[in-house]
Amino acid sequence: MNKIELIKYIDEYLKIKDFEDGSKNWLQVDSEKIEINKIWFAVDAASYIFDKSINEKIDLLIVHHGLFWSFQWSLTLTWSHYERIAKLIKNDICLYWAHLPLDADDKVGNNIWIIKSFIEFFALKNFEIEKFGEYHGVTIWYWIRFNDAIEIGKLKDFCEKEKFVFEFYNFWNLSEINSFCIMSWWCWEDIPQAKDKWYDVFLIWEAAHYEISLAKDLKQSVILGWHYETETVWVKLLAKHLEERFGIETVFIDEKY
Template sequence: AYMAAELNLYAAHLALDAHREVGNNAELARRLGLEIIDWWGNANGVQLAVLAVNDHGVKLDYLIDRFEHNVGPVKLVQAHGPRIIHKVGILSGFGAREIEEAASLGCDLYLTGETSHAQYYDAQVAGINVIYGGHYTTETVGVQALGKHLQEQFALEFTFIDLPTGL
């Protein structure tokens, strides 16, 4: 059907999470106005997650608003950490299993896509704020960044077709 319509479909998962320039996690940090200082969250020898900072510190509510303005609607916020945020861990998609690791890295805030019943209380126990931006939403920013990059580098036409799953 794609060929008949003369469309190209590109799908990527872990490679697009981890890419340092146009990946989901790097792009989420940029859209929140944060500086990337390191990578963590090992998956098959590749670090997928971003460790980012705002040296001056910003309010949690500011980052929630910035996410909603630059990325999309927030699904859930767990406010169990400091109100002023300096260090942020970011892992797009389903990253709830990494809440404790983000806290152990000294993060005031962890941004991921979704949680599960099993991990819901991990944020409270760890004393960390968590923003759940939606699995789909947090994994579309890299595709958009890649499309823009290809458009600029190779004069290709790119259209991002947003088909949210609600997850």
């Protein structure tokens, strides 16, 4: 597959240009290769991932967490930052990064597929799904309301099935729920909006200590699913899509650290 055509397709498929987050969504490290025959996927751009990629002689690595964040754009190429990028360049491996586009996407995004898994796991029949939480003009998060109440204890079963961590703070002392909200992270700006709509439980990736304190003050029940564990969904879905569409070999490297 021609590299330029493939990158253009991924850009358009994920609507990369619609997002302005704290990352450089797009091709972060280029290579001299013209053709892409083997793609690996990982959650994080890290040296231990690069080492495996080098050994397998891959052409393109697609990640959710890349090497250049807004607070690092002026970072010099020294120490570990140099070592990481040097490994890619010396071994002619491209690095592509998609952050919020892979949280928000309605086809292969983390958030919508967790909602779909939730519906399937609990065999929900009557429900309503809506997106909320605007970030730089793009709506990212999802909530679902349903008629048939779910016992709180069964949320742990769902998280275990999805291989999420189940760190549950039941600040509202709920015994059952009729609404569930997926947020990629706990965002101060969205708390008032979320409280106005009222959701029984939030599933969020991670939170700082003071943010959990805020949740307690608001009597908002929260599940921390942990960052890595909740962000492997897109990898498998996007890999499957590209493999089926272009016949390219794809592999997911499931390694946290």
